[in-house]
Amino acid sequence: MSLRPTLDFLLYDWLDAESLNQRERFADHSRETFDAVLDTCERIAREKYAPFNRTVDTQEPHFDGEKVVLPQATHDAHKAFVESGMMSAAQDYDIGGMQLPYTLQAAANSFFAMASVSIGSNMLTSGNANLLMVHGTEMQKEVFAKNEFSGRWAGTMCLSEPQAGSSLSDVATRAVPDGDDFQNDPLGPRYRLTGNKMWISAGDHELTENIVHIVLAKIPDENGRLVPGTRGISLFIVPKRMVDTQGNLTGQRNDVALAGLNHKLGWRGTTNTLLNFGEGKYPVDGKAGAVGYLVGEPGKGLHCMFHMMNEARIGVGTAATMLGMAGYHASLEYAKSRPQGRLVKKPEAAGTAVAKDSAAPQVRIIEHADVRRMLLAQKAYCEGALALELYCARLVDEQKTGDAQAADDARLLLEVLTPIAKSWPSEWCLEANSLAIQVHGGYGYTRDFPVEQYWRDNRLNMIHEGTHGIQAADLLGRKVLMEKGRGLQLLAARMTGTIGRAAKVPALAGHAKALGAALQRIGSATEAAWSTGDPADALANAVPYMQAFGHTVLAWIWLDVAGKALQTDAEKARAVTAGKIGATDYFFHYELPKIGAWLNVVETRDPTCTALPEDAF
Amino acid sequence: MSLRPTLDFLLYDWLDAESLNQRERFADHSRETFDAVLDTCERIAREKYAPFNRTVDTQEPHFDGEKVVLPQATHDAHKAFVESGMMSAAQDYDIGGMQLPYTLQAAANSFFAMASVSIGSNMLTSGNANLLMVHGTEMQKEVFAKNEFSGRWAGTMCLSEPQAGSSLSDVATRAVPDGDDFQNDPLGPRYRLTGNKMWISAGDHELTENIVHIVLAKIPDENGRLVPGTRGISLFIVPKRMVDTQGNLTGQRNDVALAGLNHKLGWRGTTNTLLNFGEGKYPVDGKAGAVGYLVGEPGKGLHCMFHMMNEARIGVGTAATMLGMAGYHASLEYAKSRPQGRLVKKPEAAGTAVAKDSAAPQVRIIEHADVRRMLLAQKAYCEGALALELYCARLVDEQKTGDAQAADDARLLLEVLTPIAKSWPSEWCLEANSLAIQVHGGYGYTRDFPVEQYWRDNRLNMIHEGTHGIQAADLLGRKVLMEKGRGLQLLAARMTGTIGRAAKVPALAGHAKALGAALQRIGSATEAAWSTGDPADALANAVPYMQAFGHTVLAWIWLDVAGKALQTDAEKARAVTAGKIGATDYFFHYELPKIGAWLNVVETRDPTCTALPEDAF
Incomplete structure (x- = not known):
């Protein structure tokens, strides 16, 4: 079965993606060009990704002493993806992109995730290059971002360290100016980095001739101390192999060494690495320390x-x-x-409740x-x-x-x-x-x-x-409060719009009422959580809050989708609409009522977990 | 950390396991003998099981063309278990058992499951032998069961077939009388079996010199047809290697062949097999067909x-x-x-809700x-x-x-x-x-x-x-109805007893009330589910029913445990009691309220899932 009918309905009927073409940036696009992109990605995913999903699971990446070995299928999939132009699909025409809306890019990428989620690490490369397009210098864009968008080089994001996973403020990688003229390097202010980075996806491989690491590190103050907290963190481009201003490899390795591959439960098609920066394994110009070029402002x-x-x-x-x-x-x-x-049937004789015809x-x-x-x-x-x-x-x-x-x-x-x-x-x-x-x-x-x-x-x-816990703290500790709660109000207004429309549709009126009640309860739970003003009280049950919030959001999404499905019934197959209504009914009958249990503990700022003495666990 | 304090509390304080010693069968036992059994099993699990749990996961069983190869650790663990006498711990003294209560046997076995759940398949062997002790002839007990209890042979249960997993009534393995004198074999009426058995745990290995398969098969009627349904199923002992009435191997293989090992997500220490019975690979007395001895009555x-x-x-x-x-x-x-x-703290300045001291x-x-x-x-x-x-x-x-x-x-x-x-x-x-x-x-x-x-x-x-679905159909379709609902009434009476005691304890009175309400709702949901008398209506939401039933049972268990913990507070460490009360509070605040969402759909016999047209999925 194909994902396309679901995707087409959501994109074109529900989100009216075609209307984006009325905007100047997307004016050259049409339903036809969108469909062509979806067709291409669906085909590549079917031919180059799906058949090798088990292969990349069983042929786990390994280090042969010199380089990281990946299955041939991964090389082939990477090549096909790069050739499709999807790496830079959302970029401007003048750097070789196709100015595709992100909505379409996300939809197109869903084929690859479905076919083999771990075979490609393209999201990291385009994310890395996108960051440089916003915060990099013209030279950094030219040398690094463009070579990533072209698929010639790959990219990573080096945030975590063994002692700093969720807690990025504890990053201990140091970056010190590289010589007196460090400000004058055409690729950006030049530093030498030392430190260890953990959980680096696609941190080493031979899919591309170079890897562009984007690395979080701290520049010590005049006393050689690192500034505590996240304020001290700066961003650096650290290429695996040194390059010149033309984007040519100089032939010199940068001082970035693979310290180990993580052996994972799943997602085995992508390497996950521990990288040592600046340990001296690959000295640059005779000196230990990984060369990094500052991106944006220090700190x-x-x-x-x-x-x-x-x-x-x-x-x-x-x-x-x-x-x-x-x-x-x-x-x-x-x-x-x-x-x-066999199916159970109503027994003709009394006495036994369940009967089956075993013949x-x-x-x-x-x-x-x-x-x-x-x-x-x-x-x-x-x-x-x-x-x-x-x-x-x-x-x-x-x-x-x-x-x-x-x-x-x-x-x-x-x-x-x-x-x-x-x-x-x-x-x-x-x-x-x-x-x-x-x-x-x-x-x-x-x-x-x-x-x-x-x-x-x-x-x-x-x-x-x-992590889940980090997302929950972000939601309840930051997002629903920011700008005096205006984000939550905006969301409530959209939900209220959907509720108003659905209330007029007999098949959805009951759900509309249920969503209204859920929304109201989310609002009052948010207030109750923060009623003491103490974040320790409010966030004690941040994950149950996020679970309830999420179920309410999904109920809204389904109600909105169902409303659209009923509207477009005439044009669409009966089964598609029945499926959307069935899933909506399921969500409102089986799922949305779960929020009660989650919000109970939020509303009471339940202290059971926080109050238990450690030796009682 | 050790499991013992938890186990000791549950066994001795909560379940008063020592009082079993007042019964004639267990009269020789005491807290000391019980503790000795627990000590021994804890030690064997720690020394022979736990260190090899990853070994049995990575060194998956394989067939070398002649035999199934398991890691040495599995052989060592099996030997240590057998030598401990635990295989026959619950059996009579006169067959070498120690007449241990099942409560203690279950507690002792929990150490092995915790240390390495898949390294041993001993439960199948003792289950198999227990069955023979109840339904077998004296000779079958002597030859098969006793050699299993001694650990000399292992046992299996061969129920499923490729086309008959959950649906045992579709078993197609045939058993036909083996010669005119088939009734006269001293090991039991002798049949020849042909068929394929799937998902047979420990179906082949070299841990023991023989394997005793207990096999479900059907005896064809005079027209050669198999009786449909479960009524036609008979039970047979089918040894991997033929034996005589003294329990000696005759040197002849029985016609049971390993057709394949299943490669699993986990639980890899135990082989899981497809076995072919009677395909002629190992003819017995020159004839294809696996020799099986009938256990109990045909059908x-x-x-x-x-x-x-x-x-x-x-x-x-x-x-x-x-x-x-x-x-x-x-x-x-x-x-x-x-x-x-770091912990969040209340900010001194207004404006930001969450602050941390990053230094x-x-x-x-x-x-x-x-x-x-x-x-x-x-x-x-x-x-x-x-x-x-x-x-x-x-x-x-x-x-x-x-x-x-x-x-x-x-x-x-x-x-x-x-x-x-x-x-x-x-x-x-x-x-x-x-x-x-x-x-x-x-x-x-x-x-x-x-x-x-x-x-x-x-x-x-x-x-x-x-499966989960089978358990749920069993619970709501059979167990709560049988004997006019007397089982459910008995359970409700026990819960009511706990509620009555807890209601008098200030720390538990609120929970007692909540459990009373849950129990009442389970009762009314059971009635509502069956109110149309149509099992298709009642069982449409059998799993949500079972989930709610299970959460109510666990709430009762915790309330009862908490009541006992508070009583024994004086003798026990404060932390143990605090832990039990904390877990009980957690269960009543975070978990029990979930039953509302599950029972909603049971009470309304919600038809959303059953009514959806197949093409709408």
Whole structure:
């Protein structure tokens, strides 16, 4: 089965992506060019990614003493992706891009995530280059960003260190000026970096001739001390191999050494590395220390990095979503073809409650109520999450190309929605993968079927790019408060709009009422959480708050999607609309009521967990 | 950290296991003999199981063309287990057992499940032998069961087939009388079996000199047809190698061939096999067909098998529980030692809601509210589940050695509680394992830490020995109805007793009230589900029903445990009691309220999933 009908409905019917073509930046585009991009990506994903998803899981990257070895399939997939032009799809024409809306780029990338989430690490490269396009000098854009967009070089983001994972303020990598003329290097102020970076995805490989690391480090003060906290963090470009101003390799290695490959539960197609910067293994000009070129102002590194964070987190949410979708499609196909058991029927004689006709042939398992429940849950989780991710992508386009007010609203809405776009699919599309295993029964527990790998791959998403706990603290500790709560008000206004429209539709009126009540409760829970003014009280149950917030957002998304589906019924197949309404009914009947349990503890600022003495655990 | 304090409290303080010694069968036992058994098992698990848990995961069983190869550690662990006498611990003295209560045996086995759940398949061997002790002839007990209890031979249970997984009525393995004198074989009526058996754990290996398969098969009628349904199923002993009446190997292989090893997501220490019976690879006396000896009456095979089902399902529940516990202990240790981040504090200046002192040293992550929530959830899930499993084990002892009324009550309570004892830990201790990964952050996603393996291993438990869906249909379709609902009434009476006692304790009175309301709602939901009398309506939401039922049972277990903990406070460490009360508070505040969402759909017999047209998925 194909993802396309779902994607087309969300993009064109629901989000009206075609209307973006009325904007100057996208004026050359049309439904036809959008479809051509989707077609190309769907084909590449089908031919170069999907067939090798198990290959990259079993042929884990290894270091042969000299270089990191990846399966040939990974090289081929990378080549096909680069040749498609997708790496720079959203960039300006004049640097070789196609000025594609981000909404379309996100939709197109979903094919790759669904086919083999870990085979490519392209998101990091384009994220890295995007950052340089905003914060880099003209020379840095020319030499580094453009060579990344062309696929000639790859990029990484080097944030974490062994002692500084979630706590970036504890970054201990040092950057000291490289000589008296360090300010005069044409590639940017030149420093020497020393330190260890952990969890660096795609930190070493031979897919490209060079790797452009973007590294968080601290410049010591005059006493040689590092400034505590995030204020002291600066950003540096540290290429794996030294380059000149023409973008040619000089032939010299930079002092960046692979210290180890992490061996993971899943997501094995992408290397994950510990990198040593400046340990002296590869001295540059006879001197230890990795050469790094400052990006932006000293001490503003995290600010520059956060510029990219929303898109990176939407990317993680999309990856989680598409892993869930892959499992949903696999288990749906299985349920349609696997015969097992018979339906219960009303017994003619009293006494026994359940009867089956054991002489009848077995039915396919999609006929069993509990299998249908597991399939519909997956559909509601994954298609709902995809709608949310595309909605957020559409906000990114609005932020970039909308009028001033719309752009500012989009910016603030994105601030509030991004923690949900990242965390919700990470949790619930992982649950979807578990249900996909369950639908397969014993077969799902074997490596002969793809679903166990989806589940393993997806477990990463609650951890990287800010853990679940970090997202929750960001949402309740920062996002719903910022600008005096205006982000939350904007979101409530959009939900209220949907509620108003749905209230007029008989099939949705009950759901509209339920969403209204949920929204009101989120508002009062937010107030109750902060009623003492003490963040320790408010954030004691930040994750349950985020779970309830997320379920409310998804209920809104489904209600809005269902409203649109009913409107477009005449043009569309009956089954598509029935599916959207079924998933919406499922979400409102089975899922939204869960928020009560989560908000109970938020509203009371429940201290059970924080108050327990440590020796009582 | 040790499991012992938790186990000791549950066994001795809560379940008063010592009082079993007043019964004739256990009269030679004392707290000292019980403790000696626990000490021995704890030691063997620590020395022979735990250090090799990763070994059996990475050195997956393989077939070398002649035999199945397992790591040496598995042989050593098996030897140590056999030498401990635990295989026959519950058996009579006169066959070499130690007449240990099942409660103690279950407690002792929990050490092995926690140390390495898949290294041993001893539960299958003792389950197999126990079945023969009840349904076998004297000769079958002597030749087969005793050689299993001694550890000389191992046992399996061969139920499923490729086309008959959950649907045992579709078993197609045929058993035909072997010659005219088939009735006269001293080992039992002799048949020849042909068919394929799937998912056979420990189906082939060289740990023992022989393997005793217990096989479900059908005896064709006079027209050569198999009786449809479960009524046609008979039970056979099919040894891997032929034996004589003295229990000596005759030197001849039986016609049972390994057709394949299943390659699993986890639980890799135990082989899981596809076996071909009677394909002619190993003809016996020149003839194809696996020789099998009938156990019990023809056509009563499933009845005999179900005799063992409760204990097998308690065993699965215990395995799930102890995997959860292993992750809890690992993540608790990690959280106590890993420094990361700082606590939020109330800002002195207005404007920003959250402040941190970034110059202060990092705190250990157990100080963070969300990490504490994840730890306390694990504790509530896993220690609560362990209490439930031991409670069920205690019922098994009551059923076997209590007076007539108590024994009958225990039997019926077990019928109702077994689906929960199997399903609840399979779901929630798996969730605990996911939280253990989350506490570890990125490290938890690597294979350098044990938690990812616990999570993979635990995923099996919702599938084998009756899937989640099967357990739910059993609970709502059979168990709460049987004997006019007397099982549910008995359970309600026990809960009401706990509620009455807890209502008098100020710290627990609120929980007592909440449990009373939950119990009442379970009762009315059960009635509402069945109000149309149509099982298709009632069972449409059987799994949400089971989830709510399970959470209510666990709330009761915790309330009862908490009441006992407060009583024994004077003798016990303050921390132990605080831990039990904290976990109880957690369960009532964070978990029990979830039943509302689950029961909503049960009460309305929600048809969303069953009504959706197949093409709308």
